[in-house]
Amino acid sequence: MIESRYRLIPQFTLxxxxxxDFSWKNLLGKYSVVYFYPKxxxxxxTMEGLDFTKLIDEFNGNVVGISPDSCNAISSFKSKKGLKVKxxxxxxxxxxxxxxxxKDGKLIRSTFIVDPWGRIRKEWLKVSVNGHAExxxxxxxxxxxxxxxxNDSILLRRALRGVRPDPVDDEKIEKLIRAAHLAPSCMNKQPWRFIVVKSQENLEKLHTALSEGNYWMKHAPVMIIVYTDDELxxxxxxRRNYSLFDTGTAVGFLLTQATQMGLIAHPVAGYDPIKVKELFGINGxxxxxxxxGYWGNIDILNEKHTAVELGDRMRKPIEEVCKII
Structure with missing residues (x-):
């Protein structure tokens, strides 16, 4: 079942x-309009059906009208009025x-836009027909x-360093981990593992494993150790060790979720991995x-990092990294 902030269409067959038979599955994989009319x-x-018919090509043919009428009645209606909607x-x-x-056995003239995932993206209740199809x-x-x-969160996401020391709620951290945990993995093995470091004592321990260039991380109120193991x-x-690929995918999900929530989530490679494992008893x-953490503590950065922080986002040309054949 899809978890979404949008309501899902019911699983029906009419x-x-x-x-x-026409079922909810016929609506999947495309954008559709479902409207309910009384009789x-x-x-x-009739006006509503004709208005949707006039625009049927603009809707890519994906308009469905539902009423309490019998199959014979809607067949006659469609034929008589020249309707092109289902x-x-x-x-x-x-x-x-x-x-x-x-409600209470009475149909309410209503319209719903359904997306390819079966989510109701827009709804109109107690519809006034005039101009509604447009x-x-x-x-x-x-x-x-x-x-x-x-995705706007992908566009916004950057490896920012100006992290504030302000605390981050446990609920938000849990949501980041939940987002990461929804990543796909080979045979659904879910090989990623996370240690969320929040206490000052453990943060200071972790600071001792950082490279000199990652001085700015010492201001972060939360650090997440991401690890895996071949056997996971x-x-x-x-030599395709998919635990590495899958864990990287999970991190990508976490970064996107963090950006949506207004958080910096900056992964680094500059640390002593052996020391991190020894400090926190990690196998793998x-x-x-x-x-x-939250952004805005730019004054902590050296000149080089300040320039990167406030400069343009740099990416190689698409042609250099992708071929369509």
């Missing part, structure tokens, strides 16, 4: 205008109630455009240390 062949419902019969208003488009199309286009942009992951042909490979 009959369409031809008497064939076929009435003026408002019509479904929900005689008991069960699916309407699951969507929130019916309004839905505007929102439909906006959602698709936003979804096709690079898949060992595949041609210490992949990285991640400094976590």
């Amino acid at each position: 009959k369409d205008e031809d008497g064939n 076929a062949n009435t003026p408002g419902c 019509l479904l019969s929900d005689p008991e208003k069960t699916v309407a109630e699951q969507f929130g488009a019916a 309004e839905v199309l505007e929102e439909y286009r906006k959602i698709i455009q936003e979804d096709n942009e690079i 992951g898949c060992q595949l042909s041609d 490979i210490v992949i990285t240390l991640i400094a976590v």
